[in-house]
Amino acid sequence: MEKKFSVGDLVISTAGRDKGIAFLIVNQENEFVFLVNGKERKTTNPKKKKIKHIDSVLVAGGKELAIKIQKGEPVGNEKLHRLIKAQTQKIQED
Numbered sequence: 001m002e003k004k005f006s007v008g009d010l011v012i013s014t015a016g017r018d019k020g021i022a023f024l025i026v027n028q029e030n031e032f033v034f035l036v037n038g039k040e041r042k043t044t045n046p047k048k049k050k051i052k053h054i055d056s057v058l059v060a061g062g063k064e065l066a067i068k069i070q071k072g073e074p075v076g077n078e079k080l081h082r083l084i085k086a087q088t089q090k091i092q093e094d
Contacts, residue, residue, distance in 0.1 A: 007070065009025045033049055057088065
């Protein structure tokens with residue numbers, strides 16, 4: 001079964017050195033997604049990762065920010081990091 005993701009989804013890396021870290025999907029090409037989190041991966045240098053190496057946390061966690069990043073509009077890495085941190089804490093509390 002193929003995983004379904006879209007731009008703006010909040011995901012967790014399931015493989016590699018970044019295993020367990022939350023990211024926001026900012027772009028998708030075939031079997032790859034491009035991930036940012038404002039800390040380890042800034043908006044200017046997204047991480048390219050295979051879809052099979054991520055797992056969904058929350059659908060559409062930051063669609064507006066992801067679209068701004070795609071358009072090349074400035075998005076503060078700190079703002080992005082705070083959004084991801086707040087969303088993951090919210091999920092852990094539920």
